[in-house]
Amino acid sequence: xxxYQMQDSGNCYKPRLLAHxxxxxxxxxxxxxxxxxxxxxxxxAKNPNGRVPVLELDDGRMLAESGAMLFHLAQGTPFWPDxxxxxxxxxxxxxxxxxxxxxxxxxARYWRSxxxxxxxxAKSRFPEWHERGYQALDVMxxxxxxxxxxxxTRMSVADIALYAYSHVAHEGGFSLYAxxxxxxxxxxxxxxxxxxxxxxxxx
Numbered sequence: 001x002x003x004y005q006m007q008d009s010g011n012c013y014k015p016r017l018l019a020h021x022x023x024x025x026x027x028x029x030x031x032x033x034x035x036x037x038x039x040x041x042x043x044x045a046k047n048p049n050g051r052v053p054v055l056e057l058d059d060g061r062m063l064a065e066s067g068a069m070l071f072h073l074a075q076g077t078p079f080w081p082d083x084x085x086x087x088x089x090x091x092x093x094x095x096x097x098x099x100x101x102x103x104x105x106x107x108a109r110y111w112r113s114x115x116x117x118x119x120x121x122a123k124s125r126f127p128e129w130h131e132r133g134y135q136a137l138d139v140m141x142x143x144x145x146x147x148x149x150x151x152x153t154r155m156s157v158a159d160i161a162l163y164a165y166s167h168v169a170h171e172g173g174f175s176l177y178a179x180x181x182x183x184x185x186x187x188x189x190x191x192x193x194x195x196x197x198x199x200x201x202x203x
Contacts (some may be wrong), residue, residue: 002027002056004046008114010106010164012053013198015069018160021194022077028201034115066164067094070157079157089151093158096139097165104133106165108172130173137179140166144181148188155192163189168198 001019003026005012019026031037031052038050047054047064055063055072063069074080081087108129111118140162143150150158167186169176176183189195 001025001058002029004029004031004043004054004056005052006031006033007201008198009052010109010168010198011066011102014066014160014164015053015055015073016200017164017196018070018073018079018157020196020200021192022073022079023194024073025202067098067161070094070161074157078154079160081152081156086152090156090158093150094161096136097158097161100139101133101136101162102165104129104136105169105172105174108133108174109165109168110172112173113171126173133169133172133174137166137169137174137176137182140185141179141181144185148185155189159185159189164198 001024003012003015003019005016005028007028007030016026016028031043033052037043038047038052043054044050046056046062049064051064053064053066053069055069057063063072071080081090108126111122111125115121147153149155150162163186166176166182167190176186190197
């Protein structure tokens with residue numbers, strides 16, 4: 001499989017991490033969104049939405065959206081639960097990540113730490129991003145206060161979805177000091193077999 005991606009994107013990290021933890025090989029193709037490489041005719045033929053990541057399957061089919069990739073890659077593995085209700089809970093937290101978490105924590109990180117000059121350009125937006133991002137972290141802290149993982153008793157793709165941007169939240173100006181349960185959950189995930197950090201690339 002081939003992943004069209006940007007190395008420091010959390011959304012691109014999600015399928016990379018799950019692929020590694022499930023023993024799958026990915027060929028990485030870097031797309032520089034800051035240079036407009038996701039808006040070329042060639043790339044738009046792969047994903048008309050003009051965004052990374054895009055996963056090219058072995059048979060040539062293309063799959064966009066990180067959550068869809070996690071769902072696909074997790075099938076038949078311990079990272080996708082067996083029963084219908086727990087599957088729905090997993091999707092619940094994945095939807096939470098995309099609707100209530102990523103739009104604030106990831107976006108603040110992009111403008112503060114990835115886009116050149118972005119911190120100054122978007123400075124008026126940071127108070128809202130931080131307010132809404134901390135609201136998401138509050139929800140996560142309450143949920144994790146009495147459990148190790150977001151769904152059931154083992155790590156799932158819901159954890160990978162939320163981990164990708166939570167563990168680098170400081171790069172968007174967030175502090176996890178007041179979130180001990182979130183910090184402990186991050187440490188548990190990073191201690192899992194076959195875990196690799198965001199900067200890791202296959203040799």
